[in-house]
Amino acid sequence: MSTQATGKSLGLLLCQQCHATVRALGVKYPRCPRCHAHLFLRKPHSLGVTAALLVCAAVLYVPANLLPVMYTRSLLEDERDTIMSGVLVLLHNSWPIAVLVFVASIVVPLLKILGLSVLVASAWRRSPRQRAQRSQLFRMVEFIGRWSMLDVYAISLLVALVQIRTLAFVGVGWGAVCFAAVVVLTLFAARTFDERLLWDAT
């Protein structure tokens, strides 16, 4: 195994805020000389916090998909829509949009929870295998995370628009709240995970 110089081995800290490289050997609570942010060699308690957030997200993922996210009341019908039935409704109007919502609301959150779990596990075991791919997986999870908010925004706009007293009414269901919580929790989980831990094994 080749020994490559890393920030850790050289005693260099990378400021998470301004990306300055700081030499801080033997300082107890170092701060960035440029922007005064607190400096850490690795994000503190990264794996534990990320795992905890992932467990919460995984638990909430169930009601997010089972509870209705939206109530529709009109002269003709009374409907409750879950995320999946919303996708099926969209399928009648335009299938590309239905696929988009399906991917953003159902596939992406699941992929994020599973992907981050794999990453936390492999960082925990200090596994040296396929680190480049894992690093790439993390970057992908980080990039796609925000797109899950799609359905929340669509619902919020429908709620604002369809309020024609007696004719039609759209209400928000608790499923939407759970779903938004899943998205926010996974966003935080991606934030607290320190990807450099994947490379620390060597």
Add this chain to the structure above:
Amino acid sequence: MPVVVCPSCDLAHRASKAPVTARTRCVRCHALVQRRENRHIDTAIALAATALVLFFLSNAYPLVAINYNGTTRAATLLDAAEGLYAQGHAALAWLVFITTVLGPLLQIAILLYVLIPLRRKRRAPGQNTAYRLLTQIRRWTFVEVFMLGCLVALVRLSGYAEVVTGVSLWSCGLLMLALASLTVHTSPAQFWRWVDWSRA
């Protein structure tokens, strides 16, 4: 010898040779280590001013309106958050409000507050704290996702009601582009390069 550390895998690289116009990738994990950093501060200020105008347009006019059995109803950007609040989902309303209204506004305001004095080689009071807040708020601004959400909502409604797009939908699209370009122009490395230049 100056050293640059990869933000993704902590590998140390020599920094001396890389020009400021180039992107540098980590040799081990291929993450971006350096971006282009020779942008002009005037461009960033102009972009921020443009974004501010677009932000006001986006909030002043309705995004979309629907025609349903002779009744018309329009919704603005703020209505989206307010509708959720009115139905008792305050947390959800705050989430939508922060990510679509407060986030963009704070981003623009902080950049103008910090960059205008910097251009004249001065430091705004609390500059570092303001910039740190900016990097936080950037992670929570989802205007581009909101635009796609609008599209989904419109497709869902198209079967039931006549949908009329408003001025704000277009300015919101432009705001999304302006914010994206602003983020590229004021990356941390670029911002601190300007700060170093103002001290010189």
